[in-house]
Amino acid sequence: MTDRRRFADAVFRGARSRRSLRTPHAPLVPRRPPAPPAAPSAPEPETGLETGEPVVFDAFTADLGAGLPTGMALLVVIPVEQGGTPGFRLRAVCCCASLVEFGDVYGRPDLALGSLVAADGLLPVDVLSSMRTWSRTKKGLIRWLDARRAAHGDDLQLVIWDQTGYGIPWELFWLERAPGSGRSEGWLGGLVTVTRWLSIETAWGEVVRDYRSEHTCAGPVAAYVAAEMEHDVSLFGAYHLENSDSLHTLAKALEEGDPLAMVYVACHGTYGARLSDCVLGGVPLDRFDPRRFDRLGPAATFVFLNACHSGSLVDDAGRFRDRALRGFAEVFLRSGAAGVLATSGRVGDRQAHEMADQLFRHLRDHPGRSVAQAVRDLRAEMARMTPDDLLDVDGPEGNRRLLPLLYRFMYVFYGSPRTAVSLATGKGV
Structure with missing residues (x-):
């Protein structure tokens, strides 16, 4: 075993996951997903770019920003092939600016946080350093x-519609400081309200939020909380809770x-190249995918x-x-969930519980604030x-201290950045 392998074992041994038994997954191939009926159609993947031939925008491209509320911007990531x-x-487009076409074509990066x-995988210090190095070359995007930050400040809401399936961790895109601007630099998902969108595959687009x-x-x-994570139930002590004993029972209750x-x-999750490898609470995605949850739409749940791996797409x-692209998040959005x-x-395990506890406390202490x-x-x-x-510390302790930061950015929000929650309290509370 190499010294570097011992390093990784030492770092991750103390961060045991109750929630994952990861299965190997193969690289995803480019796709041309149909656009969801409830949102503007997205531009399709392009060909001929390697020849230098001109590319003509299709009819709907100019409408990508149609109806964007004040402070909202949309970044569309389009799969292409260059020389095979x-x-x-x-x-990209913003509520206050016209469509921007970035001229560069970038190769597929090997940056999926799931692996x-x-x-x-890589040590935490290497993951973060790699994201800084990769981000720096995206000059036009920076x-x-x-x-957009100059125009909207803290009110900026960025929706990233990534159609590639490459698993690019955009929340960890490193945004450099503009000289003399006074704006801070840092990881995008900590500076800006960032959410994701994807093409929703359904014939009943009017249900999709x-x-x-x-x-x-x-x-x-x-809720469904697996027995190993039973202490997560305490997070809802003040609220009206319907608890199910399995994900299958919860799915039936949502119909x-x-x-x-x-x-x-809260349960175990796995991920792989096939739908049957993607499992949540013992239920494979290919058995979960056909479900429709009618209780979600009326309240925009x-x-x-x-x-x-619950947010991974395959x-x-x-x-x-x-x-x-299919995934557990897509199933819930298709049924009308707002986010x-x-x-x-x-x-x-511990970090997952802490994330939920801190999120619910934050929402309780800041009424009206969106989840994103x-x-x-x-x-x-x-x-x-x-x-x-800590990025200069290549040892077990330094890397272990970086894990909580990485975990925060591994939580990805799909849906509307203007989704807030008002929970009903339980009886006698």
Whole structure:
């Protein structure tokens, strides 16, 4: 065993995950996903870029920013092929600015946190250093993001519509300081309210909540908490809670009944190249995918999947060949959820409980604040608490101290950045 391998074992041994048994997964292939009916259609992947041929915008491209509320910006990540090699390019629009086409075509990076932040992956210091190095070359994006921050300040809400399936951790994009601006530099997800969007595969698009809409999720909580994570139930001691004894039972309970403010799931999760490898609470994605949860739509429910790899997306190209991204988050959004908070990799047991506890406390102490804003605040707080010089410490203790920072940024929010939660208190509370 190499010294570096011993290093990794020492770092991750103390961060055991109750929530993950990760399965190997193969690289995903580029796709051309159909756009969700509830939101503006996204531009399709482009060909011919390697020849230098001109690219013509399709008819709907100019409408990407249609209806964006004040303070909201949209970044679209489009899969392309250049010389037969997968890559991506960027388009962006803001409520106060016209569409921007970034001219550069970038190759597919190997930066998916699901494989990097693991005992057999990179050390935390290497993950963070790699993100800084990779971000620095995206000059046009850095300048565009800085201009959006200058225009909207802390009110900026950035929606990232990544169609690639590459697992790029955009929340950890390093945003450099503009000279003389006075604005701080740091990880994007701690500076800006960042949410994700994806193409929702459904014939009934009118059920899907739009990422531009504002929602306040009100009512009780429905939950499934695995026996090993039973102490998570205490997080809802003050609220009206409907607790299920399995994910299958919870799924049945979500099919009909009164509207819900929140769905909370705490259990084991796995991820792989096939839908059957993606498992949440013992239920494979290919068996979960056909479900429809009618209780979510009326209240625009917020869903918190506090399990490993619960926010990862997969293209089972070997089976379906339809270039569609599938995942547990997509299933809930398809049923009308306003937002889904999930993880992009393996998270530690203790840290997962702490994240949920801190998030609910933050929402309670700041009524009306959106979930996405609260997640941004928690990331920013952890970034402030983590000394920057830890990136220069290549030892077990320094790397272990970086894990909480990485975990905060592994929680990814899909849906509207203007989704807030108002939980119903239990009887006698």
